[in-house]
Amino acid sequence: MPEEEYKLRELSADELRVHTSTEELRFEDTSQLPGLSDTMVGQDRAVQALAFGLSIDAEGYNIFVVGPPGTGRTTYTASQVFEVARSKPVPNDWCYVYNFQAPDEPICLQFPPGQGVRFRSAMQRLVKDLEKALTQYFDSDAYAAESTQLMNQFNERAEKVWSLLEASAHELGLVLQRTATGMVTIPLDAEGRPIPSDEFAQLSNTARAAVRTRQQQLEQSFEEAMRQIKSIQKEASTAEEMLEEKTCAYAIEPLFDELRLQFQGEDVARYLQRVKEDVIANHALFHGDPEPTTPDAALLGAVPPDPRIRYQVNVMVDHTDSAGAPVIIEPNPTYFNLFGKVEYRGNRGVMVSDYTLIKPGALHRANGGYLIVQAIDLLSHPAAWTALKRALKNGEIRIDNPQEENMWMVSTGLRPQEIQLKVKVILIGTPDIYHLLYEYDDAMQKHFKVKVEFDAEMERSAAASRQYANFVASYTKAHELPPFTAGAVAEIIDFSARLAGNQRKLSTRFHPVIELVTEASYLAQQAGANTVTEQHVNSALSAKVHRADLIKEKVLEMILNGTIRVDTDGKRIGQINGLAVLASGNVSFGQPHRITARTYVGRRGVINVERETAMSGQIHDKGVLILSAYLAAEFGKRMPMAVSGTIVFEQTYSKIDGDSASSTELYALLSSLSELPILQGIAVTGSVDQFGEIQPIGGVNEKIEGYFYICKAKGLTGRQGVMIPRQNVTNLFLPEEVVDAVRNGQFHIWAVQSVEEGIELLTGFTALSVYVEIETNVVEMSRAAAYERRRV
The missing domain is CATH 1.10.8.60 (Helicase, Ruva Protein; domain 3)
Structure with missing residues (x-):
């Protein structure tokens, strides 16, 4: 060349x-x-998308912030959400109160911001005012006089009935006398004196029979009189209760009128009316000596230790000091941290609860505003993710116990009334999480319609x-x-x-x-x-x-002392230095691998030893199949190739994956087939397609640096270097030490576009010469194989 x-x-x-x-x-x-x-640096697309997502107020337009960690996605998103939230109105307060109709189903009330706490204080004052007012009224002389007058009226009626009964007895010659066991009738003599029992026994049978007949008549009158007296007593009791209720209502009405004027709303008015009715029905709790709570009832939780606890208010969300809409960042989005829970307390060895032990979750605090959650943290709690989707779908917050589904016996507990939900949820996650959810969870498309993507x-x-x-x-x-x-x-x-x-x-x-x-x-x-x-x-x-870089130094040491063999000079047939990237924590470095290839007569084609030993990944297997197709297309057009070859990553004992070494493996095979040696000072990286075009790879800087430092340690000869794909030139950002070595001619970087260019650099022969040698050898091997088949 x-x-x-x-x-x-x-x-x-x-x-x-x-x-x-x-x-x-x-x-x-x-x-x-x-x-x-x-302004966010270099993230115009994300800035515009986030501004759109925060400004649009429509159902389902929650936000999913996508981007790799370290791009400022969380910090910027939080800052923008806080800024937008300041201009939004403060949402209402939410409180749970006692449900007088269904005690195990507490009801919720909403108030304008700051009024929830004031309502709780007002109800606490109400209990004290009720005790003072009712004690004053029921201990007054006016009430005592009216009660005495009322009781005297019923006593007079009862005495009148008794007088009539005594008169009737006298007419029958009998007298009524009270005993320890009840009432008895005694006959009278002609002078109106009671007849002793011994004299009565001396009377004739006829006289005694006449007396018994009169006694029977009086007993009938006595039973009728007793029924009348009991009826009068019942009327008296009812009248006394009505007087107490009338007195109670008169005493407490001004207190409730004041509350109705202070706290408006149909739900609040309905609740105050039920409180008033309950106070009237149980006014003894506020004056006198109420009946103590039985231990069994307290243990069962049917009646709280203090019956007046049902007039307390559990403020779930308080916006007294809030300015703008709330922004909640939940770092640990478990189910209970998001949706709240009902706590329990011990009572004589038994766990009991009431509506005052209902605790809010992040959704309660963020209601009317914004909730920011990391997607990976949320998905690590499947029950929380499922419940969040349900809450967004139904527009309400329900406090349930997700563990009940897995329990064979469920304990009784409270079922708080659901709270209306209006919140914008912002999930923050990596592109992998987003695409995974978008593909396998329909809720993503329905509830998270705004994608804010941060570029790396x-x-x-x-x-x-x-x-x-x-x-x-x-x-x-x-x-x-x-x-x-x-x-x-x-x-x-x-x-x-x-x-x-x-x-x-x-x-x-x-x-x-x-x-x-x-x-x-x-x-x-x-x-x-x-x-x-x-x-x-x-x-x-x-x-x-x-x-x-301790591991990097250990690898370099093993290469230098010959434990791991890497040749950086000379020529070898079927041997070449491939480059891989190893990672140790946050440090990546390149390591050369000696790749060898042997070819011989056979029909198995290219054998990937790593694949045969289950040490090869799918992408690496794909690369080997591609280079096999290239060989077959180049040298098997005129006749079938009766050639087999083996490819090995020497001294590699871990799994091999990726296709960045496919061109390197192809060069080793071409060297073995042509029997032309390869320069060992040149390391190679790059994948190859079926047409012999070299394709870009990753980690090009680390690969070059790794090989350079090994060559430097062994001694730079001026003939060493790395061959990379042409497309990776724009990815080069090498240290000054490597650049200086290239400038001084001590090290070289070559960029190639095709297998032909690469084999020329590696062998020093033109690609045509190499391919002629390969074709000649392949034809001879194929003919030898055909002859052997015919002979057999």
């Missing part, structure tokens, strides 16, 4: 990275910059670099850090481009950038510098890598 063509495919040092010029930044240090405004990168321009500089200025001022020089900011922008993996892009993942700013500031402060320079930034980058 001509030397000129060889060099045409080699990249210059200027193509290996892009430097940010300090001249385009136009400042000395970040203290001269105003900092960022409220933005176009690199002078304006974008200026925005980055203002971001650094804002962060350093907010955290009282030293200002950054223009050179330091330029290094940070270059670091961002490296994160984006594209020379024409900048990363919008600001977490790594913030870490770099923080660590560089620390080094500058430790050195006593007033500003952070590019040296501090580079030192922070080097220190960060060094803290996490």
